[in-house]
Amino acid sequence: MAEPTFRAPKGTRDILPPDSGRLRALIDEFAAAAGLRGFGEVVSPMFEDLGVFKRLGEETDVVTKEMFDFLDKGDPPQHLALRPELTASICRAYAEHRPVPPWKIWYEGPQFRYEQPQAGRYRQFTQVGVEVLGADDPQVDVDVISLGWDFYRTLGLRQVELVINSMGDASCRPQYMAALTDHLVGHRSDLSPQSQVTLDRNPLRILDSKRDEDQAVIAAAPSMVDYLNEECSVHFEEVRAGLDALGIPYSMSPRLVRGFDYYTKTVFEFVGDALGGSQNAVGGGGRYDRLVEDLGGPPTAGIGFALGVDRILLACDAEGVFPGPATAVSVFVVDVTGGGHALDVCTRLREAGIGADRAYGGRSMKAQMKVADRSGAPFAAIIGEDEVAAGEVTLRDLRGEAGQRRVALDDLVRDVRALTTN
RNA sequence: GUGGGCGUAGCUCAGUUGGUUAGAGCGCCUGGUUGUGGUCCAGGAGGUCGGGGGUUCGAAUCCCCUCGUUCACCCCA
Numbered sequence A: 001m002a003e004p005t006f007r008a009p010k011g012t013r014d015i016l017p018p019d020s021g022r023l024r025a026l027i028d029e030f031a032a033a034a035g036l037r038g039f040g041e042v043v044s045p046m047f048e049d050l051g052v053f054k055r056l057g058e059e060t061d062v063v064t065k066e067m068f069d070f071l072d073k074g075d076p077p078q079h080l081a082l083r084p085e086l087t088a089s090i091c092r093a094y095a096e097h098r099p100v101p102p103w104k105i106w107y108e109g110p111q112f113r114y115e116q117p118q119a120g121r122y123r124q125f126t127q128v129g130v131e132v133l134g135a136d137d138p139q140v141d142v143d144v145i146s147l148g149w150d151f152y153r154t155l156g157l158r159q160v161e162l163v164i165n166s167m168g169d170a171s172c173r174p175q176y177m178a179a180l181t182d183h184l185v186g187h188r189s190d191l192s193p194q195s196q197v198t199l200d201r202n203p204l205r206i207l208d209s210k211r212d213e214d215q216a217v218i219a220a221a222p223s224m225v226d227y228l229n230e231e232c233s234v235h236f237e238e239v240r241a242g243l244d245a246l247g248i249p250y251s252m253s254p255r256l257v258r259g260f261d262y263y264t265k266t267v268f269e270f271v272g273d274a275l276g277g278s279q280n281a282v283g284g285g286g287r288y289d290r291l292v293e294d295l296g297g298p299p300t301a302g303i304g305f306a307l308g309v310d311r312i313l314l315a316c317d318a319e320g321v322f323p324g325p326a327t328a329v330s331v332f333v334v335d336v337t338g339g340g341h342a343l344d345v346c347t348r349l350r351e352a353g354i355g356a357d358r359a360y361g362g363r364s365m366k367a368q369m370k371v372a373d374r375s376g377a378p379f380a381a382i383i384g385e386d387e388v389a390a391g392e393v394t395l396r397d398l399r400g401e402a403g404q405r406r407v408a409l410d411d412l413v414r415d416v417r418a419l420t421t422n
Numbered sequence B: 001g002u003g004g005g006c007g008u009a010g011c012u013c014a015g016u017u018g019g020u021u022a023g024a025g026c027g028c029c030u031g032g033u034u035g036u037g038g039u040c041c042a043g044g045a046g047g048u049c050g051g052g053g054g055u056u057c058g059a060a061u062c063c064c065c066u067c068g069u070u071c072a073c074c075c076c077a
Helices: A019-036 A050-054 A087-097 A137-156 A175-188 A195-203 A201-207 A211-219 A232-247 A309-320 A340-351 A365-375 A385-390 A408-420
Strands: A047-049 A069-071 A077-084 A102-112 A122-134 A160-166 A264-272 A279-287 A303-309 A331-335 A355-356 A379-383 A393-397 A404-408
Touching: A019 A102, A019 A122, A019 A137, A019 A309, A019 A385, A047 A087, A047 A264, A047 A279, A050 A077, A050 A087, A087 A102, A087 A122, A087 A303, A122 A137, A122 A309, A137 A264, A137 A279, A137 A303, A137 A309, A160 A232, A175 A195, A175 A201, A201 A211, A211 A379, A232 A264, A264 A309, A264 A408, A303 A309, A303 A331, A331 A340, A331 A365, A340 A355, A340 A379, A340 A408, A365 A379, A379 A385, A379 A408, A385 A393, A393 A408, A404 A408
Parallel strands: A331 A355, A331 A379
Antiparallel strands: A047 A077, A069 A077, A102 A122, A122 A303, A160 A264, A264 A279, A279 A303, A379 A393, A393 A404
């Protein structure tokens, strides 16, 4: 392959038709699902002060080594970073604008992490997500989780599984951490070298290690749910009861700890079973009752999730669902008189709200018919000298058995409507 | 960031132990008598074999570097 002068930067890609149409349709689907449940959209900046993201946790890889950060041209310069996720931005916006709680919002857009790219893992990737700020009612957790669950079902995905856990809060997590650390330190020599390093930095991280050597130690480790205090325990029970009431299946995993330090109480992940490899998390989220405060806002409970659009589409491919939208072009105009009449006919159709396209460059009828076929349009409107003389066009059915017939130019819109509405 | 696989036309891939003008299928373009696509037939365009360096009389085939991609770890969506 001849090397082009420029190519999309490492870990980024161009999304072209028809994939881009599919992406758009997926986001529209999510917008509809969120809107139906009373969520409003927030469009926030693509970059923030670096400090906004640092609050996500000093032990979080996304913060410590995966940030696209830079200095602006100010004096003194401001240290900014492309957003690696959106929860922090939303919390920053909440602290800044103080909307009336509960604040139910959804978002969509690209996010950036400086990682080694892999299938389903990009340096620029798209997420859709929701956040609810200002309500710690477990019913909110249920509402949020069910929105995610329903969304996957709407797309047609059947092999997505829900996994949940509880991380406790500031009063019970320390006791669990002590017990976990005791256990891990006691088996330090049984852990992989990498996990032994992790142990000193953030013991919780070892729980989702995928290395075989670690599995026995992890399996014997204490579970957070056994250390939950009364409040957290009741909260978790109510979340589970709510999911049960909705008939949403889930499994509990004491190993589900998530990568951000800010989570409290409920955490959950949607796993795409149809995706091989490690990039099988198609969505995840949890409750974060301290984050808004950490960003300078009032004490505010929060919960939300982010769904990886790129991975969801890979999962759709794997399951053979969500093919994407059909063409919006209903009529492809074939004009063998030079093209001037195609201009007129297309305009008539478009002004009536009927999708219309045409060929350019005065190509042969055969060539234009091929383009018409490829366009996916259900009908072709053919214009030759005969039609022009009679003030008509030949309307041809490209997909069915209706054949073709001549119609008066002034009746074209009416006839196309009749054919496309039944 | 660490380690392994891969990188030949727009796409999916063949290219034998290094040896003459690098191939196929799909796609694209043009035709198959004078206005008709989706089937069929015939032509055609399109590649300095990711890039750079080296070994050799000679390299897509061997070596080194580099870039990209992919898999695992890590992390996460």
